[in-house]
Amino acid sequence: MNDEQVRLGELREEIDKLDQKIMELISARAKCAQEVAHVKMAANPGEDVFFYRPEREAQVLRRIKEANPGPLPSEEMARLFREIMSACLALEKPMHIAFLGPIGTFTQAAALKHFGHSVVSVPLPAIDAVFREVESGAAHYGVVPVENSTEGMINHTLDMFMSSPLKICGEVQLRIHHHLLVSPDFRDLEITRIYSHQQSFAQCRQWLDTHRYGVERVTVSSNAEAARRAAQERGSAAIAGDMAAELYDLEKLAHSIEDRPDNTTRFLIIGREEVPPSGHDKSSILVSMRNKPGALYQLLEPFHSHGISLTRIETRPSPSGTWAYVFYIDFEGHMDDDRVRKVLAEVDEEAVELKRLGSYPIGVL
Numbered sequence: 001m002n003d004e005q006v007r008l009g010e011l012r013e014e015i016d017k018l019d020q021k022i023m024e025l026i027s028a029r030a031k032c033a034q035e036v037a038h039v040k041m042a043a044n045p046g047e048d049v050f051f052y053r054p055e056r057e058a059q060v061l062r063r064i065k066e067a068n069p070g071p072l073p074s075e076e077m078a079r080l081f082r083e084i085m086s087a088c089l090a091l092e093k094p095m096h097i098a099f100l101g102p103i104g105t106f107t108q109a110a111a112l113k114h115f116g117h118s119v120v121s122v123p124l125p126a127i128d129a130v131f132r133e134v135e136s137g138a139a140h141y142g143v144v145p146v147e148n149s150t151e152g153m154i155n156h157t158l159d160m161f162m163s164s165p166l167k168i169c170g171e172v173q174l175r176i177h178h179h180l181l182v183s184p185d186f187r188d189l190e191i192t193r194i195y196s197h198q199q200s201f202a203q204c205r206q207w208l209d210t211h212r213y214g215v216e217r218v219t220v221s222s223n224a225e226a227a228r229r230a231a232q233e234r235g236s237a238a239i240a241g242d243m244a245a246e247l248y249d250l251e252k253l254a255h256s257i258e259d260r261p262d263n264t265t266r267f268l269i270i271g272r273e274e275v276p277p278s279g280h281d282k283s284s285i286l287v288s289m290r291n292k293p294g295a296l297y298q299l300l301e302p303f304h305s306h307g308i309s310l311t312r313i314e315t316r317p318s319p320s321g322t323w324a325y326v327f328y329i330d331f332e333g334h335m336d337d338d339r340v341r342k343v344l345a346e347v348d349e350e351a352v353e354l355k356r357l358g359s360y361p362i363g364v365l
């Protein structure tokens with residue numbers, strides 16, 4: 001054995017011992033989580049027990065990021081703990097998560113990023129179907145897209161909140177990378193048709209105009225559907241992400257072709273219960289105001305005077321026609337905070353209607 005082999009042998013022995021310790025510690029943690037489940041059930045006999053605690057998960061992940069000694073990046077360390085917690089929660093109760101499908105969409109990637117891989121993810125064909133699945137109790141939580149940094153708000157999701165009783169329980173951001181994908185079987189054929197979702201075409205417009213000018217663009221219902229077609233059709237390609245590429249065994253002819261390098265989509269987690277404060281939260285409301293001069297000023301003034309930062313304000317047409325404006329507003333803070341309570345009480349006085357959509361931890365991952 002030479003020096004290198006001796007040293008490698010020593011290091012691998014050390015790694016084996018550490019792995020053994022890590023496994024024992026993870027098992028001890030999992031037993032604690034099982035015990036937590038018993039405590040929760042004993043405290044709420046015969047009632048719906050909420051095993052998933054978004055505020056606690058956000059606190060755990062934040063603490064891990066802060067305490068990380070390196071050399072692994074904090075994001076990476078948090079992702080590892082995300083998966084450990086996901087497995088622990090599955091021991092307490094396997095979670096069913098509805099998402100805007102089909103399998104292989106960015107929404108599924110967002111659901112797995114937020115909940116980890118130990119959940120049962122349930123693809124549904126439309127945003128309103130995701131809402132219904134959670135409202136009926138068939139799924140514990142749902143994941144829907146709400147805004148993209150290039151294309152703006154996803155109005156269908158905003159409008160669902162006007163009629164749905166569901167609460168927003170969390171948010172997750174995903175960097176969106178689009179690739180031009182082909183089947184390895186058709187790699188050498190000329191591409192005459194490209195499939196994608198309308199949002200993805202919009203996010204890659206300049207690239208397509210420069211590199212695939214004149215090639216037919218066919219809009220389909222999702223990136224995953226685009227990938228499915230490209231896998232089967234000679235002379236076709238898809239614009240989709242990594243999950244769809246893997247699912248349909250496609251090759252990347254060009255990768256990360258989105259026009260903006262910071263292309264990000266924000267997703268919301270929807271559920272049936274309110275989330276207690278985590279210490280670093282955001283809230284969302286829907287407000288309808290009378291159509292009179294200064295209405296928007298009156299709405300925003302309490303936020304300003306109590307020093308609450310708005311992170312998003314969006315106007316939507318009223319569904320009934322009787323309200324002149326419906327504003328969707330995101331702001332920093334939790335509805336249990338004193339300052340936020342005061343702001344909402346003042347807004348409530350001026351508004352035709354104020355709907356509290358929920359307070360939830362600011363995305364950690």
Ligand SMILES: O=C(O)C(=O)C[C@]1(C(=O)O)C=C[C@@H](O)C=C1
Pocket residue numbers: 033036037051052053054056057060084085086088089092
């Ligand atoms: O603290 C709890 O309430 C737990 O159930 C434990 C735990 C964890 O593994 O840390 C698991 C699931 C919850 O979503 C939050 C945290």
